[in-house]
Amino acid sequence: MLHRNKYGKFLLNKKEIFIFVGFMKTHFRKNIDSWRRDYNREYFWISTQDPYYIWLRETMLQQTRVNQAAAYFNSFIKSYPTVHDLAAADEDDIMKLWQGLGYYSRARNLHTTAKHIVEEFNGIFPQDYDSLLALKGIGDYTASAIMSFSFGKPYVTMDGNVIRLFARYFGINGDVSRKAVKDEILRLANEMMHSFDPSVFNQAIMDFGAEICKWRSPECGNCPLNEKCIAFNKGIVDQLPVKKKKALKRKRYFNFLVIRSNDKFVIEKRSDNDIWKGLFQFPLIESNKVLAYEEIKSKLTEELKLKETDIKVNEEHQEYKQVLSHQMIYARYWTIESYKDYKSRNCISVDKLTLSLYAYPKVIDCYLKDNILI
DNA sequence: AATTCGGGGGT
DNA sequence: ACCCCAGAATT
Numbered sequence: 497m498l499h500r501n502k503y504g505k506f507l508l509n510k511k512e513i514f515i516f517v518g519f520m521k522t523h524f525r526k527n528i529d530s531w532r533r534d535y536n537r538e539y540f541w542i543s544t545q546d547p548y549y550i551w552l553r554e555t556m557l558q559q560t561r562v563n564q565a566a567a568y569f570n571s572f573i574k575s576y577p578t579v580h581d582l583a584a585a586d587e588d589d590i591m592k593l594w595q596g597l598g599y600y601s602r603a604r605n606l607h608t609t610a611k612h613i614v615e616e617f618n619g620i621f622p623q624d625y626d627s628l629l630a631l632k633g634i635g636d637y638t639a640s641a642i643m644s645f646s647f648g649k650p651y652v653t654m655d656g657n658v659i660r661l662f663a664r665y666f667g668i669n670g671d672v673s674r675k676a677v678k679d680e681i682l683r684l685a686n687e688m689m690h691s692f693d694p695s696v697f698n699q700a701i702m703d704f705g706a707e708i709c710k711w712r713s714p715e716c717g718n719c720p721l722n723e724k725c726i727a728f729n730k731g732i733v734d735q736l737p738v739k740k741k742k743a744l745k746r747k748r749y750f751n752f753l754v755i756r757s758n759d760k761f762v763i764e765k766r767s768d769n770d771i772w773k774g775l776f777q778f779p780l781i782e783s784n785k786v787l788a789y790e791e792i793k794s795k796l797t798e799e800l801k802l803k804e805t806d807i808k809v810n811e812e813h814q815e816y817k818q819v820l821s822h823q824m825i826y827a828r829y830w831t832i833e834s835y836k837d838y839k840s841r842n843c844i845s846v847d848k849l850t851l852s853l854y855a856y857p858k859v860i861d862c863y864l865k866d867n868i869l870i
Numbered sequence: 871a872a873t874t875c876g877g878g879g880g881t
Numbered sequence: 882a883c884c885c886c887a888g889a890a891t892t
Contacts, residue, residue, distance in 0.1 A: 598876025
C-alpha cells in the first residue's frame, strides 16, 4: 500500500488515504475508550456541569497546570459562589485572590464577563458557541469546554495535550503554531468525537495527553495507541509536535522605592498595558542596566520629585530575579525614610497592617514577606 | 502570523 | 537552559 515518491516520502492516493485514516480512527476510538474506562484521575474540584464553575475552572487552567490552579479554584468558589457574587465583587479583591496565578488579564476579563452576564443575560450563561466566544476571556478552547462539559454539545477542546496527541498519532509534522495545521488536527479530532459523549471524549483525550502522551518521556511502552501511532512506528515521537523556537527574553531592571514614614508605606497600582497590570508595587524607576546609588538619588528628584531635604535613602543590595515567558526581571529595592507624606503619580499611602490586603507580583510579595511583614 | 501577556515545574 | 502548561487578546 505504501510506496515512496522521489523525495523518499510515503505517498498514498486519495482512496488509500481514506481507508488508512479510517483504520486509524477506528483503532483510536476503540482504545481511547477502553483506556478512559479504567482511568481514574483525582481532581480537586467538585464534579459539576454548572457553566459558572466550568467557565471559572477552564479560565484558570489556561496555560496553567491542574495542580497549580486547584487551590485557586476552591478559594474562588468559596468567596464567589455564584456569577452574581463575582460580578458584585471589588476588582482589587479579585486580583488579590488571583495573586500568584499569573496572566492577570484573565482575572480582569473574568470580572468584566461576570458583570456582562449578570447585567445583560440576567445571570444566565449563553448556550451557543458564538455567544460564548464573544465574551471577554473566552476563546476557542474555553467556549468548547463550556459547550461540551456544561451543555453536552460536540465541540473539541483542543488544548496543548490534544495537539500533541494528534500530531504524534497521525504523524503530522507541520508547525502546530500555524492555523492550517491546527485546523487539520481539529478536523481529525471532530471526526474522532463522533458518537462519543462530548464531555467524556474531551476529558479522555486531554487526560491521555497529560498522563500518557506526555511532552517529555511519554509512556509509549504502555500506550494503548502505539500499534497505529505513526510517530511511534517511525521512531519520531520526540520530534513531534513541531513548534517554532521561542524568542529571546528581554532584560528589564526594576528599581523599587520602598518609601516609608513611620508605619506608612507608599504603593501604586500598575495601570499601563504591561506585565502585572492591575497589581500593586512600590514606586518604580525602570532602567536598562543596574543603577548605582548616586544614579538612584538623582532620579528621585527627577522622576518622583522628592526633595533631598525631605528624605534619607538607604542603600539596598538585595536583588530578586523573576523569569517570565518573554522577560527577565531584575528587581532591586531602595529604602527611603520620608519625613513628609509622599503624594505623586498614582500612589497611595498604606498602613503596614493593611499592606497584605493588596495584590502584588511575586517580586514584591517576596520582598514584603522577607523584609517588611516579619 | 507574530507577539505578549506569569509563574511553576519537569528534564 | 529550555520548554511546557486544559489559551486569549492585541498588533
